[in-house]
Amino acid sequence: MGSNGIKDRVAIIGVGCVPFTEHWEKSLDDLIIDGAKATYASAGISQDEVDAFWFGTSQSAASGLAMGGPLKIHGKPISRVENYCATGSEAMRQAAYAVASGAYDVVMALGAEKVKDGGYQGLNAFPIPTDGTQRTLTAAAMFAMILPAYAEKYGLDVDEIRYAVAKIAEKNHFNGARNPLAQFRRETSAEQICQMAAVAGRLSVFDCAGVADGAAGVIMCRAEDALEYCDDPLYIKALSFVAGTGAGSLDPDYDYTTLSECKWSADDAYAQAGITDPRNEIAVAEVHDCFTPTELVLMEDLGFSNPGDAWRDVLNGDFNLDGRLPVNTDGGLKSFGHPVGASGLRMLYEIWLQLRGQAPKERTIADNGRSLGLTHNLGGYPGEMVSFVGIYGTELG
Amino acid sequence: MRGIIATGTHLPHRRLDRAAVAAFFGKGGGTGTRTVASFDEDTTTMGAEAARAAVASATGVDVDALWFATASPAYLEKTNASAIHATLRLDASVPAFDFGGAHRSGTGALRTALEAGPTTLVVASDSRDGLATSADESQGGDGAAALLIGDDTAGPVLAEFVGGASVTDEFLERWRVPGGDRSRTWEERFGEVVYAPLMEQAWTAALADTGLVADDIHTLVVVGTHARAVARNVGKLGVAAERIGNDLSESVGNTGTAHPLLVLAAAIETAGPGEAIAIMALADGVDVLVVRTTEAIGSYTPARPVASQIAGGAPIDYAKFLSWRGMVAIEPPNRPLPNRPSAAAAHRRDDWKFGFVGSRDRSSGMVHLPPARVSEKGGAVDDMDEVPMADVHGTVVSFTVDKLVYSPSPPVVFAVVDFDGGGRVPLELTDVDADEVEVGMRVEPTFRRLFTADEIHNYFWKVRPVRGADR
Numbered sequence: 001m002g003s004n005g006i007k008d009r010v011a012i013i014g015v016g017c018v019p020f021t022e023h024w025e026k027s028l029d030d031l032i033i034d035g036a037k038a039t040y041a042s043a044g045i046s047q048d049e050v051d052a053f054w055f056g057t058s059q060s061a062a063s064g065l066a067m068g069g070p071l072k073i074h075g076k077p078i079s080r081v082e083n084y085c086a087t088g089s090e091a092m093r094q095a096a097y098a099v100a101s102g103a104y105d106v107v108m109a110l111g112a113e114k115v116k117d118g119g120y121q122g123l124n125a126f127p128i129p130t131d132g133t134q135r136t137l138t139a140a141a142m143f144a145m146i147l148p149a150y151a152e153k154y155g156l157d158v159d160e161i162r163y164a165v166a167k168i169a170e171k172n173h174f175n176g177a178r179n180p181l182a183q184f185r186r187e188t189s190a191e192q193i194c195q196m197a198a199v200a201g202r203l204s205v206f207d208c209a210g211v212a213d214g215a216a217g218v219i220m221c222r223a224e225d226a227l228e229y230c231d232d233p234l235y236i237k238a239l240s241f242v243a244g245t246g247a248g249s250l251d252p253d254y255d256y257t258t259l260s261e262c263k264w265s266a267d268d269a270y271a272q273a274g275i276t277d278p279r280n281e282i283a284v285a286e287v288h289d290c291f292t293p294t295e296l297v298l299m300e301d302l303g304f305s306n307p308g309d310a311w312r313d314v315l316n317g318d319f320n321l322d323g324r325l326p327v328n329t330d331g332g333l334k335s336f337g338h339p340v341g342a343s344g345l346r347m348l349y350e351i352w353l354q355l356r357g358q359a360p361k362e363r364t365i366a367d368n369g370r371s372l373g374l375t376h377n378l379g380g381y382p383g384e385m386v387s388f389v390g391i392y393g394t395e396l397g
Numbered sequence: 398m399r400g401i402i403a404t405g406t407h408l409p410h411r412r413l414d415r416a417a418v419a420a421f422f423g424k425g426g427g428t429g430t431r432t433v434a435s436f437d438e439d440t441t442t443m444g445a446e447a448a449r450a451a452v453a454s455a456t457g458v459d460v461d462a463l464w465f466a467t468a469s470p471a472y473l474e475k476t477n478a479s480a481i482h483a484t485l486r487l488d489a490s491v492p493a494f495d496f497g498g499a500h501r502s503g504t505g506a507l508r509t510a511l512e513a514g515p516t517t518l519v520v521a522s523d524s525r526d527g528l529a530t531s532a533d534e535s536q537g538g539d540g541a542a543a544l545l546i547g548d549d550t551a552g553p554v555l556a557e558f559v560g561g562a563s564v565t566d567e568f569l570e571r572w573r574v575p576g577g578d579r580s581r582t583w584e585e586r587f588g589e590v591v592y593a594p595l596m597e598q599a600w601t602a603a604l605a606d607t608g609l610v611a612d613d614i615h616t617l618v619v620v621g622t623h624a625r626a627v628a629r630n631v632g633k634l635g636v637a638a639e640r641i642g643n644d645l646s647e648s649v650g651n652t653g654t655a656h657p658l659l660v661l662a663a664a665i666e667t668a669g670p671g672e673a674i675a676i677m678a679l680a681d682g683v684d685v686l687v688v689r690t691t692e693a694i695g696s697y698t699p700a701r702p703v704a705s706q707i708a709g710g711a712p713i714d715y716a717k718f719l720s721w722r723g724m725v726a727i728e729p730p731n732r733p734l735p736n737r738p739s740a741a742a743a744h745r746r747d748d749w750k751f752g753f754v755g756s757r758d759r760s761s762g763m764v765h766l767p768p769a770r771v772s773e774k775g776g777a778v779d780d781m782d783e784v785p786m787a788d789v790h791g792t793v794v795s796f797t798v799d800k801l802v803y804s805p806s807p808p809v810v811f812a813v814v815d816f817d818g819g820g821r822v823p824l825e826l827t828d829v830d831a832d833e834v835e836v837g838m839r840v841e842p843t844f845r846r847l848f849t850a851d852e853i854h855n856y857f858w859k860v861r862p863v864r865g866a867d868r
Contacts, residue, residue, distance in 0.1 A: 118733075120731055120732055120733055121731060121732075122732070122801065127736040129736075129738075129739035129741075129742055130738060130739060130742050131738055131739065131742040131743040131745070131746045131749070131750050132737075132738025132739075132742075132743055132750065132847065132855040132856075132857060133746070133749060133750050133767065133857045135811070135823050136735060136802060136803070136809075136847075137797070137799050137802055137809065137811050137823075138799050138801045138802045140799070140801055141797040141798070141799035141801070141802065141809070141811060142797070144797045145795040145796070145797050145813065148795060148796075148836060149794075149795050152836065198798075198800070199800045199801050200797060200798070200799050200800060200801055201797040201798060201799075245773055247773055249813075249821065249822065249823055250765060250766065250769075250773055250821055250822070251763070251773060251774075251821060252794070252815045252819070252820075252821045254821075255794075256794075256795050256813070
């Protein structure tokens with residue numbers, strides 16, 4: 001019994017991503033087609049060479065037909081995958097396992113979400129009949145609960161911690177301003193963000209991920225076949241996924257200063273990859289900055305900061321482009337917005353670029369002698385979430 | 398001996414200063430305040446709160462029947478008393494009946510229960526509306542009262558039913574058609590003149606029925622939605638002015654169907670032993686009920702006294718009042734409206750949704766809210782006991798103010814609540830100003846209507862700050 005992982009058994013040979021924005025002129029089908037085109041182009045293969053498909057979408061469509069129809073995929077398996085906001089990563093995880101099992105030679109995972117046809121700002125849950133007693137808060141309000149709890153636990157002034165998370169938004173917007181695929185490409189200062197009106201707890205609109213349509217995809221094959229397709233593939237070192245029980249809403253021991261499922265999935269991923277010192281082994285990380293407090297506590301849950309230190313490390317610039325461990329170098333959810341099914345694969349796209357030296361010069365990270373990248377993708381709320389951590393490297397072994 | 402075993406009342410937290418009406422419109426209003434049901438309250442939720450207070454005031458007394466009266470029912474055709482029945486977790490064998498439609502139905506239910514029958518919880522609740530600047534708007538009030546009626550074999554009787562009288566007359570003084578936006582009244586003088594002989598007739602008959610004379614009456618409270626008929630004629634009954642009890646019109650307003658029960662509860666709660674209390678209610682005739690307090694009153698402590706509820710409360714500004722009453726439509730957050738709850742899903746979880754009953758794992762002791770079949774700690778399966786939480790206080794461990802989410806009255810204040818003795822659940826905070834919420838605040842569950850979708854009222858529990866001595 002154990003979480004053994006599939007280290008070095010599966011290679012990533014192409015990743016594609018379309019610009020994330022309010023695609024008023026593009027349908028879900030258009031996003032799927034454009035995302036697939038970009039991914040095939042990256043891998044340098046045609047659709048006919050792919051043996052099986054995984055389609056991640058949270059709420060835009062149902063079943064494999066939603067991908068097979070627009071792409072005209074004949075006679076092949078297509079699985080539709082959903083796992084909250086980690087849907088894109090989950091699609092990739094399932095596809096990778098199918099290769100590792102030997103069932104297929106070449107697979108594709110594609111995530112796409114059409115959010116902007118709904119008529120409302122923000123993400124809106126699919127209605128499931130219930131007894132009517134479920135909480136109806138926005139995600140922003142749920143994640144806002146981290147700030148007072150974190151301040152209380154570590155004896156900080158709430159204003160201090162509020163400023164620290166605004167610095168996270170400032171950093172991600174700085175990076176996003178240097179990314180042509182990002183939706184928001186303007187720099188914003190922490191001071192400006194702190195002056196904005198609060199919409200949920202202490203959070204302003206600029207502490208929240210934007211809303212966008214988008215698509216991204218990945219093509220994978222067995223590690224030993226990778227060089228047939230690609231000179232510089234990435235190898236999967238770890239894929240971990242943890243679904244919680246909703247314990248945070250139930251258990252008085254939970255204190256809203258950590259995301260337990262994220263810590264568990266990180267620990268599992270590090271074990272799969274053989275990583276013992278993440279902050280000195282990982283070169284770059286893309287994490288789920290749905291709200292600024294999320295990224296703050298993630299730095300601790302992923303082991304990048306000691307508990308209670310993340311706010312100080314943030315203020316110190318540790319996670320900036322030129323910091324000791326650059327985080328969300330593409331601008332993150334903050335700059336991209338969050339087309340749910342696509343976001344996890346958009347993160348992977350940035351790791352694909354950075355580790356292989358293909359990121360544009362203005363956001364290229366310094367060579368820190370490390371060759372591992374990490375993506376972290378979560379869905380749900382503090383105390384009740386799913387969390388994915390993937391680790392990728394340029395070398396086998 | 399048969400009479401009143403317990404009193405329970407509910408006055409909403411918010412109070413409208415009547416002077417605010419004239420300040421805004423240049424007319425209307427008056428002096429004093431009226432109670433204002435929160436946006437998440439209706440006659441059923443207010444009735445449930447009053448009923449819970451009555452039951453809490455009579456520990457160990459079994460309720461054998463539940464009657465609910467209102468002129469502003471949340472539902473027609475569907476029984477509203479059954480929701481109150483569910484919040485009280487009464488046995489299925491206890492009948493729950495609505496007495497609906499007329500203001501007089503509250504007094505009628507009370508009188509019927511006082512005369513004979515099982516131990517009956519009589520609940521009356523009302524919400525009084527009128528167009529802006531109208532007399533109904535300012536003189537009306539919102540609230541509920543519950544009186545537990547029974548024989549002294551069921552529990553100590555606080556006030557014995559001595560007798561009374563009713564006179565009935567058909568005349569059109571006040572009326573409202575179903576679904577109508579306001580009540581209509583005939584010219585004021587008409588009611589004043591018509592009620593005068595009816596009051597006299599009922600009073601004479603009540604004294605004859607009880608064998609009392611006017612001087613024997615320690616307190617007489619006369620109530621009616623026709624304020625002028627009450628004021629002009631009360632002096633003709635032969636009861637000294639100092640024995641005319643407070644009709645709560647200055648602080649609460651007239652709560653319609655609930656009002657006779659509310660003033661009776663208030664009078665009993667402040668009475669000494671051996672006092673004869675008479676209530677006269679004007680509504681399409683006149684009803685008089687006379688009770689006499691017993692020695693048991695000396696050791697009676699109501700769970701939520703009327704006096705402390707009147708003394709508590711917080712103001713609501715007139716604009717908010719108008720929006721809550723649907724008189725002014727406010728732009729809602731641009732978010733989807735909530736979905737209607739599923740009747741089938743709700744019925745499976747009546748105990749949770751209406752009774753606020755969780756489960757406690759027998760092996761770990763962990764309280765699960767909502768109730769669970771598998772334990773979060775230890776994983777034991779189907780090994781839990783019911784744990785009723787409706788009367789358990791809790792502490793706010795974190796909270797958030799959500800200005801983005803849909804609400805009938807934004808913003809939503811949500812709190813993670815840890816209950817005394819175990820159990821955590823995130824719940825909406827109500828009867829609170831966002832800026833008074835803090836970590837560590839003490840709160841208690843209160844039964845509310847979360848929203849209405851597709852004409853289905855979605856009832857569930859929120860928490861409100863524990864105020865006053867209960868903290």
